[in-house]
Amino acid sequence: MKKVTINSVASYAGVSKKTVSRVLNNEPNVSDATREKVLKVFKELDYTPNPIARGLAQNRSFIIGCIYDNPSKSYITRVQTGALAACQENKYNLLIHPCDLRGDALISNIEHLLQSSRLDGLVLTPPFSDFKVLVDFLKSKKIPYARVASAVLEDDSISVRSNDEQGAFEITEHLIKLGHKAIAFIKGHPDHSATEQRFKGYRRALSMHGIEFNERLVEEGNFSYHSGVDSARSILDLIPCPTAVFASNDYMAAAVLKLATQRQFKVPDDISIAGFDNAPIARHIWPGLTTIAQPVEEMTKQAVTKLIEHIGEPQEQPYQVTLEARLITRESTAQVR
């Protein structure tokens, strides 16, 4: 298979390579006849431009990076799916880069990543979306970035989120309407901005329905299944035991369900359990978890699409969108007895 370069196309079509380049990039000032001719040669020779050469000339890599430090595999794959969709539409590549939020080496890690891969932009996923140190660093280096599921909005960046507070409010209200008054809550990881948002929604629902907030019903988790087990233990030991538990994500909710089942609780008859995220596990277990579904793929896709647009034309406007989350009721919640 002979390599087809812009030179072969040019000589074959009888034009200069600059003209070929013009056709490639849909630039104006090419006569229709010439354009047609070149396009035909593209087909005939089955020409594909070399992105590396193009990258070198334009000082771009056509790669955007996605960084994460998230225990939920399913969340990550959903993020990736959305990001990939946007990348493929725009002939970009996606580089995935798991890294440690806590490490003091984070900034230098990211700096090295940017240096060595010459990324055109970065997608920040939770918990990085609201990690000020990092955002400030990127801003100072003028690295384009987009934030997914951030709580704090900034008026000069790209940010696509879903309404965590509202989602938490709705699911809590759902429990209240089923007659629950003692509703335990398991918080997420303190570094995730969603943690506070969901907690806020929980409290708003309580207060709106005149239920007094009880601090003893709140446990600190960190979104991991394991932390859910610990929190569940404390909650199920409470006397009197709450009639419902709302965990900040489905893994922790699944942990509550597991422990409750082990302890011979009947779910949802003895205790209702609700989660958040609509992770696969929510429907893979019995009883299925009532939860909140967020459009993770869609959020990420929009964020990445805007990011790529922004790379192309840096004067582009900021983009701030909040998508709706949706309550999904399954068997794990029921009328209080």
Add this chain to the structure above:
Amino acid sequence: MKKVTINSVASYAGVSKKTVSRVLNNEPNVSDATREKVLKVFKELDYTPNPIARGLAQNRSFIIGCIYDNPSKSYITRVQTGALAACQENKYNLLIHPCDLRGDALISNIEHLLQSSRLDGLVLTPPFSDFKVLVDFLKSKKIPYARVASAVLEDDSISVRSNDEQGAFEITEHLIKLGHKAIAFIKGHPDHSATEQRFKGYRRALSMHGIEFNERLVEEGNFSYHSGVDSARSILDLIPCPTAVFASNDYMAAAVLKLATQRQFKVPDDISIAGFDNAPIARHIWPGLTTIAQPVEEMTKQAVTKLIEHIGEPQEQPYQVTLEARLITRESTAQVR
């Protein structure tokens, strides 16, 4: 931040850029004094070579692609983790590319991927690892590739697998030793080579322990949770009902568990359930699933490492390794009553 190129380093160090290049690539024929001097300037100027320029010059991209068409998110993330580890050690990037095995456009899809991203190599994950059409295509195009978890070994390629047949044998034997004789089996997706391997292991264990194979106890699944539900339905409807079910992966096993629980079976007292893969869900549900753990990350890491070595020196030897799988017993299997 001024851009630091090989030219700035060269003039700063008072040598030619070719010499700088020699130091960069650890080439011989550079005097120690010169090497030291250049290395010092690297530090001083904080120089990072531009991978794009290097790629253009060497006609390489330093990117390897990982293609998959796999319903198990957790499997994919594990593959990615392993692949990333190998890539980072070797300053490579990983491009992930989900695609449809069934689509007739597969080959042209992959061809386009290779063309447009100039990948240096490809990692094939199940079910692509044993997809002959694709392997032949890559071979004919002389694209370096490595296969993860393939069943069929070829003596001229890189292939790292785990022993599916042996794993299935062991878990079946585990059930037999618990006194089970009527052990149902749920097959995986027919396109995955693991499907046949696991089935073979199941049959070998039966025959080795003098249990007659009963075709009615075998259901066709496809590794998805949903297919597990369908298979579970058929199995639980059998009269007499088998005392154990061995599903070819944990998702399907979880589906059996869910349906069994819904139907008021007590697991493992009324029926034992075993899975395969040690997916997170296996320990997230109650009772936890007895299963087989495979070193997926390690397999992929080895495969990718060898692949990168092979790209560097194409005359490299083939590499064929089989890693061991390991039985993990949890609460879902017990002595038959």
Add this chain to the structure above:
DNA sequence: CCGCATTATGACACCGGTGTCAGGGTTGAA
């Protein structure tokens, strides 16, 4: 038909590295 603005095209440098090759310096054996 002329002068000028506008469009179409190509020559050439450039992006930041690597490959080739030639030349100067040093070493060691004859």
Add this chain to the structure above:
DNA sequence: TTCAACCCTGACACCGGTGTCATAATGCGG
């Protein structure tokens, strides 16, 4: 002392595109 062999080093072309600018061709009003 001489000459081949070897080690260092740099000049220069090249990878495959894009940016700049000059120039040729065309359109158009006067």
